[in-house]
Amino acid sequence: MGTYNEEAAIGTVIDDVAAVTDGQAEVVCVDGSDDRTPEIARERGATVIEQEPQGYGVAVREAILTPDRPVVVTTDCDDTYPMEQLPEFLDLINDGYDVVSGDRLYHGAEAMPAFNRLGNRAFAAVASVLTGTRVHDTTTGMRAYRREVVESIEWTENTGLSAELLIRPLMRGYDVREHPIEYRERAGETKLDPLKGGAEIARSIVKVSLEERLRELSHRPTR
Numbered sequence: 205m206g207t208y209n210e211e212a213a214i215g216t217v218i219d220d221v222a223a224v225t226d227g228q229a230e231v232v233c234v235d236g237s238d239d240r241t242p243e244i245a246r247e248r249g250a251t252v253i254e255q256e257p258q259g260y261g262v263a264v265r266e267a268i269l270t271p272d273r274p275v276v277v278t279t280d281c282d283d284t285y286p287m288e289q290l291p292e293f294l295d296l297i298n299d300g301y302d303v304v305s306g307d308r309l310y311h312g313a314e315a316m317p318a319f320n321r322l323g324n325r326a327f328a329a330v331a332s333v334l335t336g337t338r339v340h341d342t343t344t345g346m347r348a349y350r351r352e353v354v355e356s357i358e359w360t361e362n363t364g365l366s367a368e369l370l371i372r373p374l375m376r377g378y379d380v381r382e383h384p385i386e387y388r389e390r391a392g393e394t395k396l397d398p399l400k401g402g403a404e405i406a407r408s409i410v411k412v413s414l415e416e417r418l419r420e421l422s423h424r425p426t427r
Contacts, residue, residue, distance in 0.1 A: 206263025213283035213391035220287035261365030280345035293348040302378040306346035310384035334413035364408020375416035
């Protein structure tokens with residue numbers, strides 16, 4: 205998790221992770237908060253890496269690469285994601301999938317603001333056209349990855365990292381599964397400006413998709 209001023213929810217999220225994994229998960233929070241978020245996380249046994257706020261992608265990238273585990277799971281720390289479904293993600297990884305991505309929009313995501321919901325459907329439509337594969341939710345924060353996937357790809361985006369973490373594996377032939385999840389109303393205030401952040405995510409989707417398409421063309425054998 206990348207954490208920034210999430211004292212209202214961080215304790216609940218970590219407790220829920222511990223409950224569904226019998227305390228076997230290693231929780232890593234890369235934190236730039238000025239509230240009690242890091243203190244609460246440490247009290248619950250999480251590894252906290254303090255970092256000057258540099259954006260979503262910088263924090264999440266550090267959190268993903270820190271634990272030495274065969275499976276890495278990302279989630280947001282605002283209690284919007286159903287940790288009770290985490291075992292389903294791990295079962296799918298054990299069944300052979302390389303990436304399991306939570307699809308918030310499958311059940312409607314009524315807890316999500318209508319503007320955000322519309323934006324996420326638009327992101328998915330654009331990504332589907334550019335990747336040539338039907339994509340339902342490009343910006344979900346809840347995913348599970350085989351470690352070799354996150355280590356084999358050079359991630360470049362910041363605000364748009366969540367989309368990049370789906371598009372690059374998908375276009376490189378990894379076995380990606382979108383899995384329906386319930387989405388809850390967040391605890392605490394959102395930190396993302398929907399217009400500025402949305403524009404950056406859209407830019408990332410186009411940029412990453414085109415980069416991967418050019419990479420694919422450059423690796424085709426010449427006659």
